[in-house]
Amino acid sequence: MSNIDVTSVLLNEQDGRIPSVNFITLGCAKNEVDSADMQRRLVSAGFAIVDDAEDADAVIVNTCSFIQAAIEESIDVILEVAGLANIADGSSKLIVAGCMPARFGDDLESELNEASAFVPCSKEDDIVEVVQRTLGVNPAPFARVDVESGPAAAYVKISDGCNRFCSFCSIPYIRGRYHSFPYERIRASVEQCIAEGSVEITLIGQDTGCWGSDFEEKSTTAQLLSNLAEEFPDTWFRIMYVEPDGITDELLDAIAAHDNVCDYLDMPLQHANPELLKSMRRKGSAPEFLKLLERIRTRVPGITLRTTLITGFPGETEEAFDELMEFLEEADFDYVGVFPYSREEGTRAYDLPDQVEEELKVARAQEVRDLCDAVGSVHTADRIGKELDVLVLGAEEDGQLFGRAMCQAPDVDGVVYVDGGEVGEIVRVTIVDTLAYDMEGEIIHG
Numbered sequence: 001m002s003n004i005d006v007t008s009v010l011l012n013e014q015d016g017r018i019p020s021v022n023f024i025t026l027g028c029a030k031n032e033v034d035s036a037d038m039q040r041r042l043v044s045a046g047f048a049i050v051d052d053a054e055d056a057d058a059v060i061v062n063t064c065s066f067i068q069a070a071i072e073e074s075i076d077v078i079l080e081v082a083g084l085a086n087i088a089d090g091s092s093k094l095i096v097a098g099c100m101p102a103r104f105g106d107d108l109e110s111e112l113n114e115a116s117a118f119v120p121c122s123k124e125d126d127i128v129e130v131v132q133r134t135l136g137v138n139p140a141p142f143a144r145v146d147v148e149s150g151p152a153a154a155y156v157k158i159s160d161g162c163n164r165f166c167s168f169c170s171i172p173y174i175r176g177r178y179h180s181f182p183y184e185r186i187r188a189s190v191e192q193c194i195a196e197g198s199v200e201i202t203l204i205g206q207d208t209g210c211w212g213s214d215f216e217e218k219s220t221t222a223q224l225l226s227n228l229a230e231e232f233p234d235t236w237f238r239i240m241y242v243e244p245d246g247i248t249d250e251l252l253d254a255i256a257a258h259d260n261v262c263d264y265l266d267m268p269l270q271h272a273n274p275e276l277l278k279s280m281r282r283k284g285s286a287p288e289f290l291k292l293l294e295r296i297r298t299r300v301p302g303i304t305l306r307t308t309l310i311t312g313f314p315g316e317t318e319e320a321f322d323e324l325m326e327f328l329e330e331a332d333f334d335y336v337g338v339f340p341y342s343r344e345e346g347t348r349a350y351d352l353p354d355q356v357e358e359e360l361k362v363a364r365a366q367e368v369r370d371l372c373d374a375v376g377s378v379h380t381a382d383r384i385g386k387e388l389d390v391l392v393l394g395a396e397e398d399g400q401l402f403g404r405a406m407c408q409a410p411d412v413d414g415v416v417y418v419d420g421g422e423v424g425e426i427v428r429v430t431i432v433d434t435l436a437y438d439m440e441g442e443i444i445h446g
């Protein structure tokens with residue numbers, strides 16, 4: 001969801017002094033959605049959201065602790081904020097939210113005296129109470145909250161937590177057990193985003209393919225997508241992070257059946273060697289994944305496919321890595337995200353034998369990237385001469401408009417530069433050129 005329009009706070013006429021909050025959001029899109037939810041709650045409760053931490057009564061750092069690098073970044077940012085004059089002299093308060101308090105609990109509280117409050121992910125719904133208590137204020141709620149047009153594309157979370165406990169991953173410890181959000185809640189979020197100007201909604205969660213499996217009256221991700229696509233026919237929907245066993249024929253048919261559901265799937269595979277996958281506490285093998293890809297491409301011809309991989313997981317031998325590379329050549333993905341294995345304390349893989357040298361993990365990740373970039377940029381170049389719908393998202397500093405086609409997920413797959421259209425408009429273009437994953441499109445007039 002987009003940020004709340006700060007001007008709406010002018011509606012609060014309680015005493016002319018509106019307590020203000022600044023947000024710094026780190027990590028993934030799921031954190032951005034959480035921050036937007038917290039902002040909405042705070043604005044409704046009478047707080048202003050401001051852009052500058054030095055102007056705020058409270059600064060909320062929404063942290064990420066997924067991997068070591070994210071933890072280090074979160075700590076750097078927290079310490080930077082703690083050093084601001086208004087925080088250091090106690091006139092403003094620092095609140096640490098999100099994954100770090102969820103993962104490190106009391107240990108974090110005892111080590112970070114600079115922070116006045118800690119809000120783990122599971123307690124973010126209580127943010128208003130926490131900020132009120134921390135600042136000692138209780139502003140009057142707004143009689144009306146106006147929102148201006150938000151960005152043309154938005155994320156909506158459909159679930160939280162995860163039950164899989166992959167051996168390298170800290171998410172289940174941070175976010176807790178998997179729980180699907182009820183349809184009505186998702187629908188309300190989608191409606192809100194559309195009211196704010198969104199034309200594309202990307203549905204996210206940790207394990208989106210099992211949505212509805214935990215309801216008393218069970219449902220499926222396919223049903224969710226179909227219902228949303230039919231209720232909001234002018235909005236594009238895209239689903240991210242579907243684990244391989246969540247890619248059912250029903251889901252593929254729902255994608256194929258709706259013109260406003262992007263023919264796009266992002267499926268984290270992590271590796272292709274069966275022994276390593278087993279050690280990751282995951283399932284699959286190169287032949288099984290190739291069969292899955294064939295099934296997907298048969299049921300949804302022309303679908304765009306993305307995956308995520310880890311290199312240098314403990315026990316990854318030269319042979320296992322070669323198997324991954326061979327698989328990737330055959331799999332022919334459009335986009336691949338690859339990360340060197342990060343050894344996370346508290347996860348089962350932390351103590352596994354045969355840890356791989358840091359340099360080798362990074363070098364292997366680069367090898368995967370080089371191969372997949374070569375494959376992916378050819379896929380992109382193949383679009384030259386083709387017609388695509390592009391959702392115009394904004395303009396660069398020099399005025400150059402850009403947007404995204406259905407084959408491009410937000411933030412990861414490049415953009416299409418276009419020669420006209422308004423932000424929030426879907427324009428039909430012919431692709432005339434490409435550079436790596438970016439494309440250039442000319443509007444088809446008449």
Ligand code: SF4
Nearest residue numbers: 162164165166169171
């Ligand atoms: S499925 Fe994803 S979020 Fe869940 S444990 Fe595995 S890697 Fe982590």
